[in-house]
Amino acid sequence: MDSHGQAERQVVWTVVGTDVGPLLLAATPDGLVNVVFHATDAVRDRALGRLASRLGGDPVEAPRSPLLAEPIRQVEAYFAGVRRDFDLPLDWSLISGFNRQVLRELASGVPYGAVVGYGDLAARVGRPGAAQAVGLAMGANPLPVVVPCHRVVESDGGIGGFGGGLEAKRRLLALEGVLPQPLF
Template structure:
């Protein structure tokens, strides 16, 4: 067996879980959770799995019982049930690099449950005070939404800001965390 080819074979496992904001696709590698995808209908899921296969190599396998996923599934469920405020999961950052990764790591460690941060403030925290638009782009490219809480980043004027999962999902997440009142409808 050629051991050289072996190192590129990355096992990717995935499952779709139902949440208060619709079905989420969770995907993991041996390194950790690598991708969370909103509105994981069959079409969205298939596109996401295709992207993962091309970015990471290897065919993603549906395996909700995989030890690589069981803890992530449990913690996501507890979060949406209001029983968990912080995710304690190994994360695989290989889908994102550079400034975006730096910003998302700061967000993951520095903005706890129930708090929000402005785009500009987050830019200052990573030493790039003028980069609030770049921070917005980093949030848009977050491969691990919910777990890396880009929903906690808002506009400084009180606007809710954009969100890859849609504004309704962002409002529901912020309401779950007590930042916003529960949506009335």
């Protein structure tokens, strides 16, 4: 137990190279807990510091951990174009309340190759008019790619924002056949 009375949770992590750059994958015994874009040294170290402060203990680099084997396999298959859906246990402990509700609806209700508007997603969770709050929930998503916040777009056809950067969002939507492949 730590000084706040919470049990420390084992967190293992690795970095996987993808078409949108290096992704940090972190898992606990409960499931995949965090996916972080642009996981070069500085970004990776900040993400690991946040995980340590939120979950306790020091995250351990363990690319061969059984906790990461299936997430690595499924992420690689997704980027290779041979996997459309993720079937992984997810640890939702980094997000709660409305944000968790919206992300769970997104994960279960917006399939590969489809998009949804921010306002439509708000209505699906019983909060019509909460499009901006949905946008904030997407920005707080601790599990991008796996919980596909890249599939949420503006109702006027705009691509919307994206924590991983608009180029990554375009590439993910192109991979899923929603947008044409980038020219370069």
